[in-house]
Amino acid sequence: MKIETLPEEFIKAQPIIDTIEAAGYEAYYVGGSVRDTLLGLPIHDVDIATSAYPEEVKSLFNRTVDTGIEHGTVMILDHGTGYETTTFRTESGYQDYRRPDSVKFVRSLKEDLNRRDFTINALALKTDGTIIDYFDGLTDLKNHRIRAVGDPEKRFNEDALRMMRAVRFASQLNFKIDSETIAGIEHHGSLLTKIAVERIHVEFVKMLLGQWPAMGLDVFMETGLYQYCPDFKAYSDQLDQLRNKLKSGLSNETAVWSLIAATFNLSWQQINQLLKHWKSANQLIEDVQTATKAVQAISTQSVDAWVLYQTGKELLVIANEVAYKLGESSYETTALIAQYDALQIHSKKALAITGQDLMAAGVKPGPQLGQALNYLERQVVDGQLTNQNQVLLSTAINYLNEKA
Structure with missing residues (x-):
């Protein structure tokens, strides 16, 4: 098979391959x-694969990085773009079920x-558009099929993360x-426990973004x-329900985990x-907690000004997306955003009063100062007070006097 017109990305990278081939190597x-x-x-x-060994690649270019x-991988820096160029290789060992214990550089593309x-990932492309296909990947592409190269049992035993990559590609490509x-996945699923959670995390999220x-x-x-x-x-029951409900992918990682949290009904x-077990960043955890609370409010049609305020515009969009995916939203996202935008603060x-203002009016520093500001914040958000300094000041004084 031959591609008549190559994408611009390949044309820009062609000088790299031309240089390698001019030196007598394949690329x-x-x-x-x-x-x-x-x-x-x-x-x-x-990505480029070549019969040239790393030191041979480095000798051909002025700027390279040993990535x-x-x-066998060298980053070639050309015209501001980096191209990862890897020597043909074979691998063996895989004691950690992820990375080979030993790598042997070879001159054969087929071995690589x-x-x-x-x-479908074992295809090579020449600069003239010719496709090299040793394992019938073109047929699998045509038939929308994901198939391991050679023996699946061996492939997954070498790198257990490939099982997650398989389900991710199925989601992304509709294969x-x-x-x-x-x-092979059924036989080797337990090997996934040998893989770093961070790597599983990436593949799982990509699957739900497909x-x-x-x-x-x-x-x-x-x-x-x-x-x-x-x-x-x-x-397992909740995940089963999810695959029946989820007709299309999510927009981002926060939406993915908010969907999971809402489906599992997590506190x-x-x-x-x-999310700690999934090695997630603290900011992601906080965002998911906030968005999930909003999903619950949307699902029960109990969205009020305080929910809008606490959630924020960005997470509000995500929360409604998740509720919609679950078939539990009767709100239009644009309407929710309009309500949020209409909030006074x-x-x-954005409160028109500060702790300094209250102290200047005679309020002593201490817990009561924070309590007064919290009270004013809630009243302004709920529309019970206008956000004006004198209104807030007199309300705060009355509030503190009543508590005294």
Whole structure:
């Protein structure tokens, strides 16, 4: 097969390959960029594979970075763009079920492609548009099929994360996973516990961000892969419900975990625990806790000014998206945003009074100062007070006198 017109990304990278070939070596575009070009999808990274060994590659270019030289990868910096260029290699060992214990550089493209995960990712592209396909990946692309290169049992034993990559690709591409590859996932699911949670996290989120998440979730559940992910084993029923409800992917990672938290009906503390187990950043945890609370309010049609205020515009959009995915929202996002925009203030800093103002009026420093400001904040948000300094000052004095 030959691609008549190559995308601009490949044309820009061609001088790299031309330089390598001029020195007597082979070089090809490989991996996801080739697959996505054939599928008519946007290209993210252009990766190059070559028969030149790392030191030979470095000798051909003025600017290179050793990004993974022990595995044969050198970053070539050209015209402001970095191109990862990796020597053909074979791998062996895999005692940690993720990375090879030893890497051997070879001069054969076929040997290099033979170590890759799936046939649709084991394609190489020449600069003239010719596709090199040793493992019938083109047929699998045509048939919308994800199939391991060679023996699935061996592929997943080498790198257990490939099982999560399979379900992620199913979701992103709307492809089915072939039966032998599914059987390999069933047999090796427990090896997922050997993989760093952070890596599983990335693949799981990408799966739910895909346009056809149910394609990945079906295999994720049916093979039992879910039970080897942090805390998911106890929520099989909820995950089953989710794959039946989720007709399209989420917009971002906060939406993904808010959906999970709402589906599992998690409390504030349980959200914290789950996301800590998934090695999530603190800011993500806080955002998910806030968004999930808003999802509950949207689902029960109990959204009020205080909910809008506490949630904020960005998380409000996410919360309504999640509630909509679950079939539990009767609100239009634009209407919620309009209500939020109509609030007198959107943060405590916007109050027309400060602690200094209260102290100047005779209020002593202490807990009562904070209590008064909290009271004013709630009253202004709820529309019970106008956000004017004198109004707030007199209300605060009356509030504190009544509490005295």
